[in-house]
Amino acid sequence: MDRSIFRGSFRPYVSPRDPCPPILVKTFVLPPQIFTNFQQPGLPQNSPEAALKQGSLWPQFVDGFSREEGIS
Numbered sequence: 001m002d003r004s005i006f007r008g009s010f011r012p013y014v015s016p017r018d019p020c021p022p023i024l025v026k027t028f029v030l031p032p033q034i035f036t037n038f039q040q041p042g043l044p045q046n047s048p049e050a051a052l053k054q055g056s057l058w059p060q061f062v063d064g065f066s067r068e069e070g071i072s
Contacts, residue, residue: 032061 008030014022043058051057 029063032063036061 007027009025009027011025012023014024039058043060045051045057046054046059054062056062
């Protein structure tokens with residue numbers, strides 16, 4: 001599955017009176033679960049150690065975001 005579909009972005013309002021430098025485009029990570037209508041039976045599972053590291057028991061639901069992008 002293409003991991004780039006889990007990314008989104010938007011352009012927030014930039015006030016002319018804002019004292020801070022504006023952030024012109026904000027990006028965020030969409031969780032893969034929102035693109036799944038139901039969970040199929042018999043999906044492969046990660047080991048408990050890998051599940052704790054990746055954040056999901058099922059590899060299909062790991063979004064693969066990097067720490068630089070923030071928390072999904």
